[in-house]
Amino acid sequence: xxxxxxxxxxxxxxxxxxxxxxxxxxxxxxxxxxxxxxxxxxxxxxxxxxxxxxxxxxxxxxxxxxxxxxxxxxxxxxxxxxxxxxxxxxxxxxxxxxxxxxxxxxxxxxxxxxxxxxxxxxxxxxxxxxxxxxxxxxxxxxxxxxxxxxxxxxxxxxxxxxxxxxxxxxxxxxxxxxxxxxxxxxxxxxxxxxxxxxxxxxxxxxxxxxxxxxxxxxxx
Numbered sequence: 572x573x574x575x576x577x578x579x580x581x582x583x584x585x586x587x588x589x590x591x592x593x594x595x596x597x598x599x600x601x602x603x604x605x606x607x608x609x610x611x612x613x614x615x616x617x618x619x620x621x622x623x624x625x626x627x628x629x630x631x632x633x634x635x636x637x638x639x640x641x642x643x644x645x646x647x648x649x650x651x652x653x654x655x656x657x658x659x660x661x662x663x664x665x666x667x668x669x670x671x672x673x674x675x676x677x678x679x680x681x682x683x684x685x686x687x688x689x690x691x692x693x694x695x696x697x698x699x700x701x702x703x704x705x706x707x708x709x710x711x712x713x714x715x716x717x718x719x720x721x722x723x724x725x726x727x728x729x730x731x732x733x734x735x736x737x738x739x740x741x742x743x744x745x746x747x748x749x750x751x752x753x754x755x756x757x758x759x760x761x762x763x764x765x766x767x768x769x770x771x772x773x774x775x776x777x778x779x780x781x782x783x784x785x786x787x788x789x790x791x
Contacts, residue, residue: 573655578631578662582624585669589620592673600676608684608752619676627665634658637710646706653704656697657711664694685747688755692744699736702729715771717778724781728774735766
């Protein structure tokens with residue numbers, strides 16, 4: 572998952588799969604699924620073939636550019652392998668969504684929502700396992716005013732955040748495998764919201780404590 576060629580090869584595979592499937596796709600295919608897990612919107616087969624691969628290509632290019640324009644770009648050398656994993660994992664997730672949507676359009680019997688949610692949960696878990704290796708930067712990781720202001724707050728927040736991401740990701744993947752679609756979606760939205768709020772508050776509390784520790788007590 573850390574090979575630099577994996578992302579571009581997956582993007583090529585996305586375009587190739589869509590083009591190969593195009594003659595057998597109906598004029599309109601399912602493109603969105605509601606809380607019930609049932610499709611509630613469609614897209615033309617042409618857009619279905621090119622849209623997600625094109626978005627993924629643009630996203631990949633952006634992820635390659637970001638380290639070059641980051642004011643803390645020197646830190647990327649310290650977690651280059653982890654950043655490459657993040658890039659490849661993001662592209663792989665997009666590729667899975669594309670393959671699931673096109674496969675569904677071809678008539679394959681596949682629970683699209685369940686597949687995507689399991690993949691997202693596993694992606695969170697993998698990301699959490701790597702989170703402690705991410706060094707301060709402006710684009711990857713848990714970026715709050717307090718983690719960006721203090722490298723120690725960054726380190727400790729990512730150490731705790733990594734565990735939270737792993738546990739949340741595993742929970743989402745397990746639910747996605749067995750629970751009804753509405754429960755899966757609610758769990759994903761609730762889990763990500765709770766993580767964002769909890770880790771933001773945690774970084775703030777750490778920063779306040781460090782500020783208090785570094786401020787000399789006033790004499791009497």
